[in-house]
Amino acid sequence: MVILLAAAITAAIVQQTSPPPPPVVMYKREPGPHAVTLEPPQQQLGRWVMRPVFCERSDGPGGTVQAIVREPDARRFLTWSRSEPRRPLTLEFRIDASGRPLSIRRRMASEFEYVPDAEDVAPALAASRFATGGERSGCTATFVVDAVSIAGAPIAELMAYAVFPTTPPPKTVWQRITPAGSTCTNPSPDVLLRGFPAFGTLPEQPGYATWSMTGYDLDRGGKPRNLRTLAGTGTAALDRTAREAVAKSRFVPGVRVGCFYPYHKNGTILPAPVPPQEDAVRSAGSTCPREHGWDRPPVLTYPAAYRRRSIEGWAMVTYDVAPWGQTGNVRVLQSEPTSEFGDAAAAMIRSASFRKGGTGYTGCVDRVRYVMRKPGAPVVPEAVVD
Template identity: 40%
Template sequence: MRGSIMLAAALAAHPVGAAAPFEVQPLSNGDRPLAAWLPGTVRCDGAVVSPVTMRRPLTRLGWSGPTPQTASLTVSFDVDQAGRPLSIRRVSPDYGAYSEDVLPSLAASRFPAGEPRAKCQITYTQRMTAMADTPVEDLVSYSLYRPDGDLPWSGWNRIFTMNGDCADRPLPPPLVQVYPDFRKIPATPGSRDWSMVTYDQNARGRTRNVRTLYSTGNTALDAASVKAMRASRHSGGARAGCVYPYWRGPRRLEAPPSPDTMSLRPATSNCDASDDRYVTQPRLIYPDAYGKRSIEGWAIVAFDVAPWGELGNLRVLASQPTEDFGKQALQVLRSARKAPSQTGHVGCVDKIVFRMGPADEEAAAS
């Protein structure tokens, strides 16, 4: 099979960036902890290597109840000449709670360019903390992604009460809300940038003392967010210590080059290399954790075809930049069927390409 299955994420309707209006909800069933995976030291061939940029996995909202014991997750990978991590895979254990973003965050990280490195490893340690003990910056970061629902009021209260009385109910709604032109702000490949501004307002709702409180370090976004808030107006009278977040979607992180599919074809294959037709098309589902970061990938998969057209003996021959694209490719092909034949086939191969789409590389997942 010379063709490949192209999977394009339908992201055209998602914004490139936005202000992030927050919802603050009291908890009815007790506080819930924040789960964070913290990257450790990187070693390649036994030598310590310092990253240029190490992206942290997204903070998650855990379940209420006893705090679990500390967990760890070890990951292996290589680094190419440009400093990009490739061939990323879990070593032990195969899975950790709330760890879906560990491999994507490493794929978005960067190491010094120059000589390629092999046999690299890093161990992530899970930190579970109550709202009262979680670093405020982590609370802010969670509030902009909200993968497990809105940040509880106990978290928002810590963000608000650092500076003043803006958290007093009712919260002051905006009269005029000004937004940055996000398309003019440079985006970061594989990583959403955000900027939390803080400000005071006078009795007429005019903003004062606008400044960046926390951010991911995108200076253009920080400056644009401060400028937008200075031009905004709010109700609610004089307040101090108000906060408001803005975010800029990630830039597409393109998949690394892939080998020719036929170069990995098993020697025992009797599959027609020119026949890439499916009578039941594969169910194309983009891996969610990578869609959030606009990270592309591919996988080359081998399989056999039963006489009645069912695919079996599926196995991943290669995938990049992480093993997750191979696992997702297997799920994609399990839903497909080939045309019936008298004897079936063995050693068929196909490439699944996971590409953000449509053509706008600045489309961002929300």
């Protein structure tokens, strides 16, 4: 109270002995050089675009541009127009001899820095592939957001969002992807028989999904005709089997035009690289028993973005244990294929505790493996502490 009162008195004295202060003008941030201001605000379709990837050169300073075989394809998202560009996202990683990106981590000013709508960027990079060759290190990939109004977005991009939506597609998206003059919606014809591709016969897709949108018309008897592929990931085998599946479908009688239906094949399991043994990273002064007596076991949680893509991973975590059983000084020693597996494993260890008693431990090391179960297995994807 005294300090506040003194400040108030000082301000009063200044006003009595000085000319009136200028009017207060609130600071208004000017849009950046690449900003696009849309008035009124519009809903937009956004996607992450990767700029050229550079890796360190072994023969001198600078970097070399890396040839890419399969580009990362992060999920599209809906956003709103804004007066300044989105913050870019830069990932650091290495590339093994097979062209697989590993040891992926974000480059950011703070570990708590949040980049909106970027949950699928690192998983998408983990599922991408570069040209084969020698191992490369010091690689960086910068992703920027390309956002366009729904009214101006390419139809294929809107279809890609509708197949893998982050939120339910609004009416404006369905209006754009519906062919002009379509009589196959509002209402849609009842399905008597829906054909499906033999997904198991299609090529493996480790960590990434493919899709195909088939267009067709219906004859008087409800049989599809004029089958064509409208858009997709350009996977010839899926496009062909999707058209075959639509051809086998049957609908209630009635002539209709401008019908469309999507099929997609989810990613197959992308195994993690072989993890090291715990003894290889355990410190010489460790006092922690190899077999733990958990009082509160770790809550096993699989990172959702990697579970969706069927990407496996692991993390080596070290920590200490207080005499009362609480874990502390938790640190990630290694994790693959991205640092996000290490972040998830560290959070799991922090939530766990040992049985009380004793003098505590130092230098505990746990290997946390994130394992996907194949279709038909009796258990769901899980994390395993061993």
